[in-house]
Amino acid sequence: MLGLVSTSSGTDALNVVKVALPLGIGLASAAFLSLKMTGMIGNGLDQSIPTAALRPGDKSHDAEYTEDPDLFLSTCEECYGPVFNLYLYNQFITMVSGPLAREVFMTENMNFGDAADDTSGIHSFTASITKSKRAFNDPAIHEMIRDIITPNLALFTPRIVQGMLTMVDKEFDIDDRKLIADPLFIFQEMIASAMANVFMGSEIAKNRNVLDSFIHCMSSFTDFLAKGPQKSVWRTLRARTTYGLLSPLQQHVQVLVDAATPVVQERRRQEAEALEKGLEYDRPLDTLQGLLDNFDKYGLKDLEDVCGHILVMVLVSVHTTSDSSTYLSYYLAAYPEYIEPLFQEQLTVLNQISQEREEQRQEKLKSGEIASVKDFEGTALDPQHDRDLTSAALKRMVRMDSFLREFFRFRAQKVSLAHMARKDVLLSNGITIRKGRKVMINVQSVHQSYDMQGEDPTEFRPWRFIGKSKAATKASTDFLPFGMGKHACPGRFLAVQELKTVGVLLVSRFSNIEIQDLSKKSEALLSRVGAPVPTGLYFTSRQPKAAN
Numbered sequence: 202m203l204g205l206v207s208t209s210s211g212t213d214a215l216n217v218v219k220v221a222l223p224l225g226i227g228l229a230s231a232a233f234l235s236l237k238m239t240g241m242i243g244n245g246l247d248q249s250i251p252t253a254a255l256r257p258g259d260k261s262h263d264a265e266y267t268e269d270p271d272l273f274l275s276t277c278e279e280c281y282g283p284v285f286n287l288y289l290y291n292q293f294i295t296m297v298s299g300p301l302a303r304e305v306f307m308t309e310n311m312n313f314g315d316a317a318d319d320t321s322g323i324h325s326f327t328a329s330i331t332k333s334k335r336a337f338n339d340p341a342i343h344e345m346i347r348d349i350i351t352p353n354l355a356l357f358t359p360r361i362v363q364g365m366l367t368m369v370d371k372e373f374d375i376d377d378r379k380l381i382a383d384p385l386f387i388f389q390e391m392i393a394s395a396m397a398n399v400f401m402g403s404e405i406a407k408n409r410n411v412l413d414s415f416i417h418c419m420s421s422f423t424d425f426l427a428k429g430p431q432k433s434v435w436r437t438l439r440a441r442t443t444y445g446l447l448s449p450l451q452q453h454v455q456v457l458v459d460a461a462t463p464v465v466q467e468r469r470r471q472e473a474e475a476l477e478k479g480l481e482y483d484r485p486l487d488t489l490q491g492l493l494d495n496f497d498k499y500g501l502k503d504l505e506d507v508c509g510h511i512l513v514m515v516l517v518s519v520h521t522t523s524d525s526s527t528y529l530s531y532y533l534a535a536y537p538e539y540i541e542p543l544f545q546e547q548l549t550v551l552n553q554i555s556q557e558r559e560e561q562r563q564e565k566l567k568s569g570e571i572a573s574v575k576d577f578e579g580t581a582l583d584p585q586h587d588r589d590l591t592s593a594a595l596k597r598m599v600r601m602d603s604f605l606r607e608f609f610r611f612r613a614q615k616v617s618l619a620h621m622a623r624k625d626v627l628l629s630n631g632i633t634i635r636k637g638r639k640v641m642i643n644v645q646s647v648h649q650s651y652d653m654q655g656e657d658p659t660e661f662r663p664w665r666f667i668g669k670s671k672a673a674t675k676a677s678t679d680f681l682p683f684g685m686g687k688h689a690c691p692g693r694f695l696a697v698q699e700l701k702t703v704g705v706l707l708v709s710r711f712s713n714i715e716i717q718d719l720s721k722k723s724e725a726l727l728s729r730v731g732a733p734v735p736t737g738l739y740f741t742s743r744q745p746k747a748a749n
């Protein structure tokens with residue numbers, strides 16, 4: 202969900218990182234972890250939970266963690282058991298490891314949103330643009346995504362693909378081989394375009410101001426946080442007071458309202474006209490229309506409120522998905538031997554689908570249901586669409602799905618997904634997490650566990666999940682990038698559909714992707730936030746222009 206990309210630089214960017222990481226969002230960076238923190242170990246900690254000993258001379262666990270996160274976390278787990286305290290990121294954190302992590306997600310009294318709000322005041326931020334003062338994890342927002350977006354993904358896909366294709370061809374514009382110093386900017390354009398199509402419809406998705414708001418609204422939040430005090434209590438207080446008076450998000454809501462107003466008026470006119478003529482109104486398919494049609498169900502007040510809710514969805518979706526797309530391209534570059542098999546899978550699937558459609562056409566012609574080949578034009582079996590990248594085609598690309606799941610498993614932040622206890626919570630190992638405590642998940646203990654992941658859990662093996670009924674969207678005890686349980690990310694189906702589309706477009710357009718400075722490869726693959734990836738990517742076109 203939330204992820205932070207800062208448009209700021211220097212100290213501001215680092216401040217953003219300090220705020221971002223404990224949200225359990227986005228991405229740890231070695232740079233961040235090397236920041237000097239102040240404070241005293243032991244304050245406010247529940248003594249019944251063991252606190253990891255500090256190395257002589259260290260004031261926090263930051264340095265030891267930074268040197269070798271995997272070793273540090275597994276040593277802690279070995280010495281102290283699955284639940285232990287650390288002093289990381291300028292705060293005391295209770296870590297929960299292995300199978301016990303499941304209990305954190307499944308307990309209603311442990312809340313992800315509360316932890317994020319405690320650190321950043323994010324709830325006041327989203328409440329400032331929704332008239333019923335909703336938090337990003339309000340059940341109504343979850344329902345809107347679950348009921349309006351997810352069931353319509355197959356119908357959204359052609360528009361997602363079209364939006365991305367336009368951006369790929371425009372933004373990459375590669376003759377032969379080209380260095381892209383910061384690919385994030387291109388992926389932001391692609392994802393903003395896809396999301397705008399899904400959220401606001403194809404007409405509004407062409408509006409440059411809307412795309413800019415989709416891309417930049419998150420930095421209105423992070424810039425605000427970056428300039429604020431470091432202690433979370435002051436930052437939260439400042440957020441609550443300031444957003445009440447002047448929300449930096451308001452300008453983005455206004456952009457959406459300005460773009461939506463004429464479109465909604467025209468839709469209303471067409472609906473009235475259809476009614477008058479006794480015809481059925483052909484409802485546009487987008488979230489905007491879904492919200493207008495369910496105005497009362499969701500307690501919406503007016504168009505501004507509808508746009509406010511859409512902006513909340515934009516906040517939790519655009520950056521997270523753009524960021525993942527960017528890293529997906531770095532993973533393809535780091536493991537280029539998988540580009541060709543992924544491309545071949547794509548060709549095989551599209552060939553199979555074309556052949557099946559041809560067989561269906563032949564049957565219809567044979568039975569006399571359709572008189573001639575020409576009559577298929579404009580129907581579901583129009584030969585022009587035989588090789589379209591549809592939702593059904595994406596579903597058959599099992600290598601791409603497995604690559605994506607492995608990418609998420611491998612890249613996940615090792616310490617993340619903060620939750621806050623609303624009441625005392627008794628874990629099954631007898632340890633109680635006291636009300637008001639923040640816990641974080643020791644994701645490394647799950648994502649790199651031999652028992653949960655099988656052979657070579659520390660290796661990147663992209664075909665690991667083929668044939669295992671472990672789709673990239675399947676949130677579960679052994680796969681946590683989208684959380685799990687009742688509050689598991691409702692946007693993961695959309696996010697994964699978009700990421701698969703990105704992957705498919707990349708391998709079909711480029712025969713090779715290379716990391717510009719190989720000495721920075723492992724740094725480039727690390728999760729990070731606030732700072733750009735330290736090296737660019739070379740893209741080699743499959744169809745050099747000179748050859749055309």
Ligand code: HEM
Binds near residue numbers: 518686
């Ligand atoms: C790669 C992209 C994404 C990642 C990694 C991601 C990750 C997450 C995580 C870890 C959570 C917390 C789950 C929990 O508490 O167990 C979450 C919650 C949420 N996400 Fe996402 N997310 C992504 C994309 C999206 C998209 C595209 C949307 C909207 C269309 C979205 C909407 C939400 C919402 C509304 C919640 C709160 C759910 C609740 O508390 O009921 N996310 N996401």
